[in-house]
Amino acid sequence: MTPLLATLLITHVIAGIIAISMLYVLSIHLLKRTPNFVFLSRIGWTAALLFWLSWATSAYYYVTYYGKAVKPRILEGTYPAGHIFFMEAKEHVFLVLPFAVLSLAVALSMLRRTPDEKLKRAAQMLAFVCLVIGTFTAAAGIIVSGSV
Amino acid sequence: MQPSFFQKIGPAVHSAALLTAVFLAGLIPYAEETPLFKNWLKATFTHHWLGKGALALLVFFFLSIIFSALWRNKKWEPRAIGRLVAAETLLVGLSALTLLGYFFQHAFL
Numbered sequence: 001m002t003p004l005l006a007t008l009l010i011t012h013v014i015a016g017i018i019a020i021s022m023l024y025v026l027s028i029h030l031l032k033r034t035p036n037f038v039f040l041s042r043i044g045w046t047a048a049l050l051f052w053l054s055w056a057t058s059a060y061y062y063v064t065y066y067g068k069a070v071k072p073r074i075l076e077g078t079y080p081a082g083h084i085f086f087m088e089a090k091e092h093v094f095l096v097l098p099f100a101v102l103s104l105a106v107a108l109s110m111l112r113r114t115p116d117e118k119l120k121r122a123a124q125m126l127a128f129v130c131l132v133i134g135t136f137t138a139a140a141g142i143i144v145s146g147s148v
Numbered sequence: 149m150q151p152s153f154f155q156k157i158g159p160a161v162h163s164a165a166l167l168t169a170v171f172l173a174g175l176i177p178y179a180e181e182t183p184l185f186k187n188w189l190k191a192t193f194t195h196h197w198l199g200k201g202a203l204a205l206l207v208f209f210f211l212s213i214i215f216s217a218l219w220r221n222k223k224w225e226p227r228a229i230g231r232l233v234a235a236e237t238l239l240v241g242l243s244a245l246t247l248l249g250y251f252f253q254h255a256f257l
Contacts, residue, residue: 055201063195085255091197092176093247096169099208100240103165107233109154110226118230126237133244 005065012057013141019050020134023101026108027131030124037112044105051098051134062091074147082147090140093133100130151223159224159232160215166236168208173243176200177250 001009022043029035029043066087074083107123179186179196189199 059198059201063198067195081255085251088255089248089251092172092200092251093244095172095176095201095204096240096243096247099165099168099204100236103162103233103236106154106158106161107229110152110158110229113152113155114226116226116230118227119233120230122230122233122237126233126240129237129241129244133240136244136248 001065001069005061008057008061012054012061015050015054015057016134016138016141019047019054019101020131020138022047022050023127023131023134026104026127027124030120030127034115035120037108037115041105041108041112044101044108048098048101048105051101055094055098070148074144077147079147082144086140086143086147090137090144094137097130097133097137100126100133104130155224156220157212157216158229159219159222160212162229162232162236163215164208164211166232166239167211168204169236169240169243171207172200172204173246175203176247180250180254 025043026040026047029040071083071087074080074087104123104126107119107126111119111123179189179200186196189196193199193202
């Protein structure tokens with residue numbers, strides 16, 4: 001693996017983990033009766049930015065390296081489901097996340113200007129669903145790495 | 149009070165994200181089951197996964213722009229936007245479950 005690919009892979013993992021942690025922060029803070037929406041909208045936009053960064057860096061690694069060097073080793077190894085289910089599900093389920101988190105950041109920015117209980121509850125549910133999807137993709141990534 | 153930038157574009161972005169999730173839940177199994185379409189994605193975007201992502205980006209930004217233009221004079225109550233975000237949450241969750249279920253049956257059943 002070249003230093004560029006290693007850097008991209010590390011960026012993908014770190015950006016993704018920080019973004020998922022931010023979704024956790026959002027999910028918890030949105031439970032408060034009067035959350036600080038200035039803080040939460042900043043967290044939301046940072047999470048969105050990090051998911052887009054994670055997507056872009058993973059794309060280069062996945063297309064140029066994973067298919068040639070990693071996938072065949074997983075398929076020939078003792079746990080081919082690491083690719084057949086976990087990688088396939090991870091890479092595709094992830095695709096809904098950047099759009100949903102961007103939309104969450106927009107909702108939090110609206111709440112910053114006009115707090116509303118119904119919108120706050122909807123944003124909280126969206127943050128939680130994104131957190132579950134993000135956690136699944138991260139866990140699947142760990143399983144894929146362990147399958148090599 | 150004048151609506152903020154995010155109040156103006158919010159409903160369009162939520163609707164676009166909702167429809168993009170539904171689009172992906174249909175597009176991905178269709179591409180996996182239709183070799184001709186999957187090969188077209190590969191040939192056009194160098195990799196089928198990049199193709200799916202590019203089409204999702206296209207759908208999301210196209211719909212965001214279209215809805216923003218259509219609703220530029222519409223005044224949205226925060227409660228109505230709340231219902232829209234709740235619908236988006238439901239469909240994002242269902243789309244993710246659809247994809248998970250599809251790849252589970254594809255791998256194990």
